[in-house]
Amino acid sequence: MITVESLTKSYGGYTAVDHVSFTAAPGRVTGFLGPNGAGKSTTMRIMAGLTEPSSGSAHILGRRFAELPNPGREVGVLLDASAQHAGRTGREVLRINARLMGLPGSRVDEMLDAVGLTEEESLRRVRNYSLGMRQRLGIASALLGDPEVLILDEPANGLDPAGIRWMRDLLRGFADGGGTVLLSSHLLNEIEVVADDIVVIGLGRIVASGTKADLLASAETLVRADDLRGLHAALVGAGLASTPADGALLVSGDAGHIGRIAFAAGIAVTELRAADGARLEEMFLELTASTAREGNAA
The missing domain is CATH 3.40.50.300 (P-loop containing nucleotide triphosphate hydrolases)
Incomplete structure (x- = not known):
């Protein structure tokens, strides 16, 4: 210890x-x-x-x-x-x-x-x-x-x-x-x-x-649908942040809540799951972006 x-x-x-x-x-x-x-x-x-x-x-x-x-x-x-x-x-x-x-x-x-x-x-x-x-x-x-x-x-x-x-x-x-x-x-x-x-x-x-x-856990949900533009508009209208990601959307929200929003908007969802966790490199760069001092001793 x-x-x-x-x-x-x-x-x-x-x-x-x-x-x-x-x-x-x-x-x-x-x-x-x-x-x-x-x-x-x-x-x-x-x-x-x-x-x-x-x-x-x-x-x-x-x-x-x-x-x-x-x-x-x-x-x-x-x-x-x-x-x-x-x-x-x-x-x-x-x-x-x-x-x-x-x-x-x-x-x-x-x-x-x-x-x-x-x-x-x-x-x-x-x-x-x-x-x-x-x-x-x-x-x-x-x-x-x-x-x-x-x-x-x-x-x-x-x-x-x-x-x-x-x-x-x-x-x-x-x-x-x-x-x-x-x-x-x-x-x-x-x-x-x-x-x-x-x-x-x-x-x-x-x-x-x-x-x-x-x-490294991700709090985001990945969602796919045939009408991504319409889904994005529905999610933003419900107050959820939504960003494109390789033919899908990454949404800061619970999968159940996202599914209900899509249903209410009449949009068929083809995939809905928790997003993969962030990689360590991504997390490290995000956490240390304002503290990096390249060239100095540790």
């Missing part, structure tokens, strides 16, 4: 995170979304104990990161896959981390196998790794201590389509096993596939949060 309450971080006169509150629950993947400069990375750095908040709190399993007795055994963190010692081999990176956590050396081999790094690749120096290999090594480090919580910032960067699918299955399996996953990614279609809950941040403030199903 991750609990963030009224979290605020200011730098001089600039507020990067402004009274942010949300939770990430066990057994679920929470997608953490926002445009560049929205405050995602700052929030995640505070969670991981790398940045002190100006006020508010971020707790993992009921404690601040600094209060966890052996953090790597409770929370796995990947914020920057490139922030690894370039002169060490992948195996050395994991071996050192395992010793710090008090883990047996066999755990290193387990994690290399789990993330798909071969023996040959594990003996290369990190400076010679591709970005995708560094991501796999970073994920291995995050999973090394068999934690209950994962905090991952853009973990799919540099992965090919097969790697992205592997990442999706790994996170889904971790959550299905009772783990808590907080995932930030610019690959909105991947978030849409794997996330159970979504938190959207813009200009340092939460602009939307809830289950994916609720946030």
Whole structure:
């Protein structure tokens, strides 16, 4: 469980995170979304104990990161896959981390196998790794201590389509096993596939949060009829907003009410159903249109 309450971080006169509150629950993947400069990375750095908040709190399993007795055994963190010692081999990176956590050396081999790094690749120096290999090594480090919580910032960067699918299955399996996953990614279609809950941040403030199903649900009704023009006029006359959509109308209203209006107007309806939910990209762009700051750090 991750609990963030009224979290605020200011730098001089600039507020990067402004009274942010949300939770990430066990057994679920929470997608953490926002445009560049929205405050995602700052929030995640505070969670991981790398940045002190100006006020508010971020707790993992009921404690601040600094209060966890052996953090790597409770929370796995990947914020920057490139922030690894370039002169060490992948195996050395994991071996050192395992010793710090008090883990047996066999755990290193387990994690290399789990993330798909071969023996040959594990003996290369990190400076010679591709970005995708560094991501796999970073994920291995995050999973090394068999934690209950994962905090991952853009973990799919540099992965090919097969790697992205592997990442999706790994996170889904971790959550299905009772783990808590907080995932930030610019690959909105991947978030849409794997996330159970979504938190959207813009200009340092939460602009939307809830289950994916609720946030993407559409309140509109799709209706088709041979006389669309007449139906549109009848609906507008009844005070309902109606817009054309691929040979049909999207109407802000209840299907039963719309059907009665069409019947009263003598118009035969050929299709009447709830409209498909919005896609995550559409929802994201709509929610963050006024908060996007392209080119700024998050």
